[in-house]
Amino acid sequence: MDKSVERVIKDIKSIKIQGARNIAKAAINALGVQARASKKNSSQLFYEELLLVGQKLALARPTEPMTRNYIDEFLRELKKGKNNFGKISEIRDLAVQMTNAIVKRMDENAEKLMSYGQKLLPNGATVVTHCHSSTVTGILKMAAKKGNSIKVFCCETRPLYQGRKTAKELVEFGIDTTLIVDSGVNGVMKRADICLVGADAITSRGDLINKVGTSTVAHIARFHDISFYSAAEVYKYSPLTLFGTREEIEQRNSKEVWDGAPKKLKILNPAFEAVAARYINGYITELGIVPPQSLFSVAAEKLGIDIV
Numbered sequence: 001m002d003k004s005v006e007r008v009i010k011d012i013k014s015i016k017i018q019g020a021r022n023i024a025k026a027a028i029n030a031l032g033v034q035a036r037a038s039k040k041n042s043s044q045l046f047y048e049e050l051l052l053v054g055q056k057l058a059l060a061r062p063t064e065p066m067t068r069n070y071i072d073e074f075l076r077e078l079k080k081g082k083n084n085f086g087k088i089s090e091i092r093d094l095a096v097q098m099t100n101a102i103v104k105r106m107d108e109n110a111e112k113l114m115s116y117g118q119k120l121l122p123n124g125a126t127v128v129t130h131c132h133s134s135t136v137t138g139i140l141k142m143a144a145k146k147g148n149s150i151k152v153f154c155c156e157t158r159p160l161y162q163g164r165k166t167a168k169e170l171v172e173f174g175i176d177t178t179l180i181v182d183s184g185v186n187g188v189m190k191r192a193d194i195c196l197v198g199a200d201a202i203t204s205r206g207d208l209i210n211k212v213g214t215s216t217v218a219h220i221a222r223f224h225d226i227s228f229y230s231a232a233e234v235y236k237y238s239p240l241t242l243f244g245t246r247e248e249i250e251q252r253n254s255k256e257v258w259d260g261a262p263k264k265l266k267i268l269n270p271a272f273e274a275v276a277a278r279y280i281n282g283y284i285t286e287l288g289i290v291p292p293q294s295l296f297s298v299a300a301e302k303l304g305i306d307i308v
């Protein structure tokens with residue numbers, strides 16, 4: 001495997017590259033790098049090499065269907081394409097072009113999604129968010145750019161404080177931003193107009209899987225009758241869940257919670273958790289606002305998944 005692809009896998013595992021969309025983009029770009037660097041001299045060997053590297057990238061973090069869906073799509077197309085080309089240089093060029101086209105499509109989808117999302121925010125809205133979602137910060141920045149004087153409360157998001165990343169990005173953009181500890185979310189919810197979070201995975205029941213702590217935000221939002229939306233490209237849908245497989249929740253090193261904890265102390269450190277569909281007003285997608293119950297059929301069509 002190319003050294004820089006190894007580096008990308010390492011950075012995804014260590015959360016240096018974080019957030020579902022950034023991970024998916026980095027993985028697809030890495031496949032392009034691998035394709036360019038490949039020394040294989042037959043299209044079958046080249047395909048097998050990319051299949052292997054694709055699997056390693058897809059498994060770098062387990063709860064990332066967006067990465068898996070795009071890699072699967074890339075490999076499916078590459079498999080079809082490889083038989084149409086004689087020279088290895090042609091199939092290599094095809095792979096590189098395909099990765100570039102996927103990344104371009106990801107950016108276009110995100111742009112459409114953000115445009116739908118910013119329209120949901122009332123003028124001067126107070127928004128509560130959790131963790132760092134590039135999709136959510138994109139929506140908030142687009143709203144501010146259009147002259148909406150929003151205010152944002154960010155939960156700091158223990159244990160790795162991704163909320164600080166959100167807060168820094170927004171405050172540097174000129175948005176009125178306040179950072180709160182995770183346990184302070186009930187206090188600020190009373191002043192909120194809307195909650196906006198990202199998504200790592202969406203199940204066939206329309207449940208959301210996102211950073212641990214998201215369900216607390218959703219439940220408190222419901223208690224105060226505040227609407228709760230997740231910004232999620234339909235590629236975050238996990239087709240495995242249709243067949244009864246649960247989306248695996250990544251368990252991370254306990255040292256992230258307490259480095260130097262007493263021996264024998266048990267520590268749980270799940271990266272993500274599920275929010276039941278009934279707490280979610282809608283998913284903000286590149287196709288518009290989709291109710292949780294319909295997300296599965298919309299996504300299946302877009303991803304070309306046969307249901308029966």
Ligand code: RUB
Binds near residue numbers: 017162198
């Ligand atoms: C990040 C997280 C984000 C989603 C969506 O978790 O839960 O809300 O990935 O992000 P981690 P995006 O920091 O563990 O990767 O909208 O950028 O896809």
